[in-house]
Amino acid sequence: xxxxxxAIVGHPNKGKSSIVSxxxxxxxxxxxxxxGTTVDNRYYPMKVDGETLYALVDTPGFQRxxxxxxxxxxxxxxxxxxxxxxxxxxxxxxxxxxxxAECSLLTPILDGAGILYVIDGSRxxxxxxxxxxxxxxxxxxxxxxxxxxIGDSDYSEEWNNxxxxxxxxxxxxxxxxxxxxxxxQLLLAFGQIREEWRESVEQAVRVLKDEQQRxxxxxxxxxxxxxxxxxxxxxxxxxxxxxxxxxxRGSLQEEYKRELTSMEQxxxxxxEQIYNHQHLERHEPLVQLLDNDLFATQTWLLFGLTQQQLIxxxxxxxxxxxxxIDLAVGGxxxxxxxxxxxxxxxxxxxxxxxxxxxxxxxxxxxxxxQLSIGPMRNINFxxxxxxxxxxxxxxxxxxxxxxxxxxELKQQPGWLQTVDxxxxxxxxxxxxxxxxxxxxxxxxADALAEEIQNLMELSVSHTTKPPQDEG
Numbered sequence: 001x002x003x004x005x006x007a008i009v010g011h012p013n014k015g016k017s018s019i020v021s022x023x024x025x026x027x028x029x030x031x032x033x034x035x036g037t038t039v040d041n042r043y044y045p046m047k048v049d050g051e052t053l054y055a056l057v058d059t060p061g062f063q064r065x066x067x068x069x070x071x072x073x074x075x076x077x078x079x080x081x082x083x084x085x086x087x088x089x090x091x092x093x094x095x096x097x098x099x100x101a102e103c104s105l106l107t108p109i110l111d112g113a114g115i116l117y118v119i120d121g122s123r124x125x126x127x128x129x130x131x132x133x134x135x136x137x138x139x140x141x142x143x144x145x146x147x148x149x150i151g152d153s154d155y156s157e158e159w160n161n162x163x164x165x166x167x168x169x170x171x172x173x174x175x176x177x178x179x180x181x182x183x184x185q186l187l188l189a190f191g192q193i194r195e196e197w198r199e200s201v202e203q204a205v206r207v208l209k210d211e212q213q214r215x216x217x218x219x220x221x222x223x224x225x226x227x228x229x230x231x232x233x234x235x236x237x238x239x240x241x242x243x244x245x246x247x248x249r250g251s252l253q254e255e256y257k258r259e260l261t262s263m264e265q266x267x268x269x270x271x272e273q274i275y276n277h278q279h280l281e282r283h284e285p286l287v288q289l290l291d292n293d294l295f296a297t298q299t300w301l302l303f304g305l306t307q308q309q310l311i312x313x314x315x316x317x318x319x320x321x322x323x324x325i326d327l328a329v330g331g332x333x334x335x336x337x338x339x340x341x342x343x344x345x346x347x348x349x350x351x352x353x354x355x356x357x358x359x360x361x362x363x364x365x366x367x368x369x370q371l372s373i374g375p376m377r378n379i380n381f382x383x384x385x386x387x388x389x390x391x392x393x394x395x396x397x398x399x400x401x402x403x404x405x406x407x408e409l410k411q412q413p414g415w416l417q418t419v420d421x422x423x424x425x426x427x428x429x430x431x432x433x434x435x436x437x438x439x440x441x442x443x444x445a446d447a448l449a450e451e452i453q454n455l456m457e458l459s460v461s462h463t464t465k466p467p468q469d470e471g
Contacts, residue, residue: 004054004190004197004204007108009136010118011129012061015148018175019118020044020058022400023183025276041104046204048211053204054190057113059105065131068093068102072138082138086110106139114193115143117163121172122151125162133166142193144169146186169193179398180212216397216456217449219271223389224449226267227382228441230260231434234374248371256373264385268392275396280407375435382431386452387416394459415459427451 008016020026024044041059045052068089075085090106093099109115115136119129136143145167147156156172163170169189173182184205191201235256237248272280376382394415395407430448434441 002196002200003052004194004200005057005108005113006054006116006190007057007059007105007113008116008118009059009105009109009132010061011120011132012063015120015150015175016061016118017058019116019146019148019173020056022175022178023186024056025401041108048207051207053207054187054201056116057108059108060101062105062132063101064099065102065135066128068099069131069135072135083110083140086135086138102135106135109136109139109141113141114190114197115139115141117143117145117167118148119145119159119163120150121147121156121159122149122153124155125158129162133163137166143167144171144189144193146170147172149174176400178400183400184208212397215274216453218274219393219397220453220456221445221449222267222270222274223386223393223452224445225440226263227385227389228434228445228448230263230376230385231382231431232375232437232439233260233263234372235259236370236372239369239371252371252373260376264388267389271389271393272396275399276401277396277399280396280399375438377435379428379431382427382434383416386427386455390416390452390455390459393456397456416455419455419458423451423455 008020010016024046026044041057043055043057045055047053071093072082072085072089075088077085086106087110089099090103090110094103096103117133117136143166145163147159147163147170149156149172160170169192171186171189173186178186187201187205187208191198233256235252237252239248272278399407427448430444430451434444434448437444
């Protein structure tokens with residue numbers, strides 16, 4: 001099979017580099033609102049496990065298309081010889097600085113690259129684009145036009161009418177917001193512009209879908225491991241003979257919170273790495289939902305379960321919590337304690353509002369004492385962590401590599417609250433077993449990872465999936 005090669009061409013500053021970055025899943029592609037950022041051809045292979053599925057060439061924008069076309073039209077020759085005339089133009093002007101951009105972008109096309117012509121559909125069509133499209137038609141290479149919607153205005157219908165006269169396939173494609181399925185659909189369109197590429201493109205699509213599943217599985221495993229660690233985590237501090245436990249309690253509680261928050265932060269970074277967002281910038285203070293204090297009342301309302309769901313789940317978890325009594329340690333109004341027994345557990349899930357985790361003073365062999373906080377017994381806590389993790393994952397999975405704005409959340413997710421009762425019960429059975437553990441149980445983490453991956457699959461087709469972040 002031949003490896004498809006596509007040259008991304010068009011007017012300056014119309015989003016060509018953004019298209020390349022998105023389709024190559026490469027955040028190293030330089031993107032700037034300043035025209036002329038790309039001055040030389042740069043090749044970006046799309047690789048999975050070392051295999052190049054297809055390659056893209058980021059090219060400079062046309063600078064003197066009308067003058068170049070005028071030169072070509074003056075040369076003798078029939079329509080069948082137009083590709084040779086374009087080649088003659090490049091050979092004659094390759095050292096002419098006036099046509100450096102034209103010679104550069106035409107070279108890979110003349111060497112056999114397919115053409116992806118990119119325009120900005122938020123700007124009106126103008127006659128200056130006709131010269132560009134005519135030159136590309138003269139090359140005789142298979143081509144596809146992409147309408148990239150950069151601004152808020154919409155001239156796509158006008159562009160469709162114009163582009164349809166020069167290109168067999170025209171697609172609207174937003175490089176900043178296109179989710180995985182839209183990228184796959186565009187790749188399949190690539191296979192239609194040259195028959196010998198069809199098999200390679202279809203193979204590339206299969207590999208990319210498998211890679212997407214692999215990334216989900218890795219992410220689910222990382223999230224499951226993190227939540228398991230958070231549920232079983234403890235903080236301990238030894239007390240000296242003259243130190244009152246009340247003096248240490250507050251600082252140990254804060255340390256406990258910081259360590260749980262740190263685990264969550266590391267999990268986010270790991271998921272971002274899995275999706276090849278190596279340098280993603282997150283403005284933590286600005287992310288009012290995702291990066292708000294893990295223990296804030298608003299966070300528990302948004303990412304945990306509803307009141308009725310908590311009562312139901314509390315009844316399920318309360319029986320398994322039998323005999324475990326949480327000591328009050330303060331906190332926000334939704335630090336929901338687990339109770340004793342099914343009925344008490346169900347009621348305490350909504351009524352007992354000031355309990356976070358076990359706090360104990362343990363006797364030490366030499367008569368000293370140790371203050372311990374944890375593990376987490378709160379029945380809503382794992383749902384809060386899971387809801388936040390799933391929302392973050394959805395944002396990362398759909399985030400294109402052309403999107404360079406900081407990661408932000410602007411709307412309430414609430415998706416986990418739509419999960420059916422049977423799924424919540426399966427999750428709760430795992431959480432109940434985890435609460436009994438003093439350390440991480442790999443088998444339970446694996447079972448949780450499987451449930452999380454199923455939730456990821458479900459969220460893809462869910463009609464109220466979390467919105468993409470907008471820069």
